[in-house]
Amino acid sequence: MNDSYLKNVIEAALLAAGRPVALAELRELFDEFARPDAVAVEAALGELAADYAGRGIVLAEVASGWRIQVRADVAQPVSRLWQERPAKYSRALLETLALIAYRQPITRGEIEDIRGVAVNPNIVRTVLERGWVRVIGHRDVPGRPELLATTREFLDYFGLKTLDDLPTLAQLKDVESLGVQLEFDRPGDPALAEASDVQEAPADDVAPGAAAGGAGD
């Protein structure tokens, strides 16, 4: 038997099985007259293990046999396949972010003045950590409050070239028409594609939510 055929069958079988496969079972995959002996199978397994060096997978022997598993150093990104997107950002965070974008450079106090409520420090920390906002200086008033401004990452995230691409306040007045003028949906985001499907439906997640959000924070 061709060595690479033996190796190919073993690799395919280990990957198809979805469970560990014992060496004896691997031998059984072949017709009797062409059945490799245990030594040949072990040699093929050794080659496979070597092939996987520097790759995202490893060959491992466990109690019930051999299996191919994800290498630990890529487990972290791969784990995201199973992660649920967390809840959305609060209305308060979005308002804070919007004010920083439109009125930058701006201090927390100024945001509070406009919003009429105190800004939760966690909100500012979140947008700073996200890399959307940064402190660009301090206003020269008592307490020297931090001046907040948006970053290039902020523009990138929202697909804007400059802040000028944000709609003007006058345009904002007619939010309904915004959907037409702006490409709101970022490509490749399934959640958003879904959302656009229901645009005709009463936008209860938008208008009443706005009122609720305003009252709720």
Next chain:
Amino acid sequence: MNDSYLKNVIEAALLAAGRPVALAELRELFDEFARPDAVAVEAALGELAADYAGRGIVLAEVASGWRIQVRADVAQPVSRLWQERPAKYSRALLETLALIAYRQPITRGEIEDIRGVAVNPNIVRTVLERGWVRVIGHRDVPGRPELLATTREFLDYFGLKTLDDLPTLAQLKDVESLGVQLEFDRPGDPALAEASDVQEAPADDVAPGAAAGGAGD
């Protein structure tokens, strides 16, 4: 980002998922600030596909994304992993599925019209339960029958990217041209020769029946 890291993560993710993974989802595995663009992911997929040449596995694109699967030429030995023979679907199920695939959206009544027999409710239940078919609405006629259509899982299961990849439906010969090919009186047809003997018989009781029969089915 290191190219081989990108490729390793993608390979490990496709293998860990055990299902097709969309390109956008692959990009999402990476942190925002280090997210590869679609071109980079496609390049890595291309490299993976090249790596698998001559191996027991292949990279395949299906409706819901990319998956790694067992190469056809080792499928026979690999199939021995499973003692049970794979499910064989009845002709009735396959014909029903074909009608839904090629004629969607379609109602059960329309399927019955074309197949000339009642559709067994179990068949519809089976294709619904397998996730190959779903009800996408109701036809606006009396009884509001369910409109059936195939799903992405159907395409995935049969290794197709889009419905366009289905085998071409045999061309229906032009019914308009039938008259030319239909020989009305077939000399030498014993039944018809016999029939000509009774031509004198009053035809009135037959002709109206013919009209009714034509309209009635």
Next chain:
Amino acid sequence: MNSPLTPAEPRPEQAEMPFAIVDGEPVTEPPRDLYIPPQALKVFLEAFEGPLDLLLYLIRRQNLDVLDIPIAEITRQYLNYIDLMRELELELAGEYLLMAAMLAEIKSRMLLPRAQSEQAEEDDPRAELVRRLQEYERFKRAAEDIDHLPRLERDVWVAQAELIERAVAPLLPDVTLKEMLLAFQDVISRAAMFAHHHVQRERLSVRQRMSEIIERLQGGELLGFAQLFRVEEGRMGVTVTFVALLELLREGLLDIVQADTYAPLHVRAATPRSDQPAANDDAAGAASDDILESR
């Protein structure tokens, strides 16, 4: 021909000698190509997916074009099969009997003299049957084609590897621009209730430039006034920078310093000021208000 057509009585066979009478009905001999033992016959007949399938089988068996069915012969064979099904006590679906009636009816129509020759083509009683047969055959073939596609669990297996430890890497929520804009609209409309907050319709590039300038002045360094302008940005860019400077001055975020009369102007981040030159502030404010179209 004047008795109503019943599918159970295949009329062409009346001339033949029935070889058996079953339940009072004459049964002619089984189709000649059926060299199948009676036990298998049941399986054979059950294999048909309905009358169209059976008819197609009969037509194909004789290598005939669907478009050119010798209706009398096919009808005879079809009825033979139906009789066989009855004889074997197979559950005979109503569709088979319906088809038998349709065939008999087509046949009887074909016996009629062709009165209106110009309508003959349209009126060919076989046309509808042929159309249905063709349509059915297309999907019969399509079903076979689908069955031949390599499918999961039979021909194809998805490769999978074990992920032992699922690391926890929190995903961050997504935000759409629209969400943010709606939030902004909301906060602005609420703020409008507070008299002194008038948010003008202004060029955001001025805001962006303000941020950039402040950042450049971090660390307290002194920048030449001219250094802040980039000629390559054109008149618009220069205007934006100038307005941004005025706005920063008005907000007290930077100082403009001049060592001597006619000496070059420099800017720096504002230092704590004791006495504020009111005139300067007013002028800057007025200028920026003009350009920013504040109201």
